[in-house]
Amino acid sequence: MSNRAPTQVPRLAPLITLLSAGLVVAFSVAFFAVLGNVPNPQRLMTPVIVTASPQFTDSIEARVAVADPSKGAAIFEKYACNACHRAEDGVGPVLTGMGKRAATRRPNYSAAAYIYESIIEPNAFIVPDYANIMVSNYKAKIPEVELFNLIAWLLQQ
Numbered sequence: 001m002s003n004r005a006p007t008q009v010p011r012l013a014p015l016i017t018l019l020s021a022g023l024v025v026a027f028s029v030a031f032f033a034v035l036g037n038v039p040n041p042q043r044l045m046t047p048v049i050v051t052a053s054p055q056f057t058d059s060i061e062a063r064v065a066v067a068d069p070s071k072g073a074a075i076f077e078k079y080a081c082n083a084c085h086r087a088e089d090g091v092g093p094v095l096t097g098m099g100k101r102a103a104t105r106r107p108n109y110s111a112a113a114y115i116y117e118s119i120i121e122p123n124a125f126i127v128p129d130y131a132n133i134m135v136s137n138y139k140a141k142i143p144e145v146e147l148f149n150l151i152a153w154l155l156q157q
């Protein structure tokens, strides 16, 4: 009886250490989960809405409706899209018929929403049989007005 107390204390020590370690891990996981959900400031400041879901269709449609497709061809060349997308060949899908095909690529995507996403977030969907090589920084490079003029023009191709 008298020698019980001293042996119990050291037995509890590893248990407490284990519990504390568990708590630290649990809090770290929760902390980083919360951190991961905080949108990064650059995204908040960017006027273009970026999401992988077709929820953004209405706003894309509205912007394309007031865009100027006659300026699109020059923008397509300015950003060297034509290096990969040519009328009938290239390492990317051909330009001819792009507007019509765009409506068929992803379920629930309008043609405009699909083209928008293809340009600003090319990794969101990789066209079957093509390599994932499209330049992915257009969101930062192409001003919004140019982007929507470009989309309006691509829809007519």
Ligand code: HEC
Residues within 6 Å of the ligand: 076, 079, 080, 081, 082, 083, 084, 085, 091, 092, 093, 094, 098, 101, 102, 105, 114, 115, 118, 119, 122, 123, 125, 126, 127, 130, 131, 132, 133, 134, 135, 138, 150, 154
């Ligand atoms: C380095 C080559 C390359 C450049 C430059 C490039 N693309 Fe692409 N693009 C691709 C490839 C390859 C695909 C198909 C694979 C994929 O979905 O990423 C593609 C897919 C697309 C699609 C989807 C087409 C479809 O038929 O579904 C669109 C729209 C598009 N690109 C537009 C553009 C525009 C606009 C630019 C210029 C701002 C551009 N691309 C620049 C290679 C390129």
